[in-house]
Amino acid sequence: MKRKYNFYAGPSTLPLPVLDEIQREIVDYRGHGLSIIETSHRSKEYDAIHHEAIANIRELLEVPDDYHILLLGGGASLQFGMVPLNFLHFVGEQASADYVVSGAWAKKAYGDAAKLGTVNAIFDGKEHNYMTLPAAGSISPTPGARYLHITSNETIGGVQFQSWPDTGEVPLVADMSSDIMSRRIPVERFGIIYAGAQKNLGPAGVTVVIIRNDLIEQTPSQLPDYLSYRVHAEKESLFNTPPVFSVYALNLVLRYLKQQGGITPLEDANKEKADLLYKAIEDSDGFYRCPVDERYRSRMNVVFRIADETLEPVFLEETAKHDMVGLKGHRSVGGLRASLYNAMPVAGAEALADLMRSFAARHA
Ligand SMILES: *Cc1c(COP(=O)(O)O)cnc(C)c1O
Secondary structure: OOOOEEOOOOOOOOOHHHHHHHHHHOOOHHHOOOOHHHOOOOOHHHHHHHHHHHHHHHHHHOOOOOEEEEEEOOHHHHHHHHHHHHHOOOOOOOOEEEEEEOOHHHHHHHHHHHOOOEEEEEEEHHHHOOOOOOOHHHOOOOOOEEEEEEEOEOOOOOEEOOOOOOOOOOOEEEEOOOOOOOOOOOHHHOOEEEEEOOOOOOOOOOEEEEEEHHHHHOOOOOOOHHHOHHHHHHOOOOOOOOOHHHHHHHHHHHHHHHHOOOHHHHHHHHHHHHHHHHHHHHOOOOOEEOOOOHHHEOOOEEEEEEOOHHHHHHHHHHHHHOOEEOOEOOOOOOOEEEEOOOOOOHHHHHHHHHHHHHHHHHHO
């Protein structure tokens, strides 16, 4: 079997050793005579996996002790609602929350919060077609804001924060779905970090939420249980049946990351991969162009166009012939997009950059 280079934006490429391990264990989990996906979530086998996954996240991201790490269902999309439900909706009419509206995903987070309370769009990238971000130093919370929400990497638009705003006492909340564990982050500067697993961490079905303990204490009692961070924190994310397969696979990815030396070497490799593609674009004399503000170009999702847009389908056909998949831009924006998540090897980015150069040479 020949594995393709998988540039899909999500679900996305996983390390081959992890897939092999799942294959070996899926029928008989380590000699227990049954599969992990048919085992009680209260069993000692699952319990060990669950707590190891949480400990591995803490170790890899250096999460301080005064934070809880939750493993929830519902995707990052559920967090768009849970954050305002827990920190905005029940705190009185004077309360508001700040949102940096940086692209398609931030708009969704903002939209859900607007249904539940007063929200301030402290930045809106609309007039620049969401191709740039505010300077981190220019972001400051509105007086009375309960939290300030950013999207660290816009998966569709290809803009990524390269430094973090200082929000003082106001908790900084970040949707890191598409760049979590792709680089080192100062967790202590955030009140809440959340991320669906299916870009950098594993299969779809589990969402990682890292939340500071004092915020958990502020959550309202009026909420239905599942929507309360406090309930999940008190039950160590075993309030209801967790997505056992996704947590199991997540843990294998985390173990693999640890074996590979953790986040620092990954961060270097991710930079190398993105540099290869941006260089191929820059060197093409305008054959390719990247519409994103150079200062905020994403290392995870490289968004680009061919100046002669009629060549884009031809380019996609050629990538398919070379066993590269997932390079079509999001349906809402068109164009091309290469997602370079953690499990994409440098060789994959090299192969794509080589093809871009030879395609340009043949079609310029
Ligand atoms: C994919 C993605 C989401 C949505 O995640 P789901 O798990 O599908 O809800 C939210 N935010 C960002 C930045 C994403 O990339």
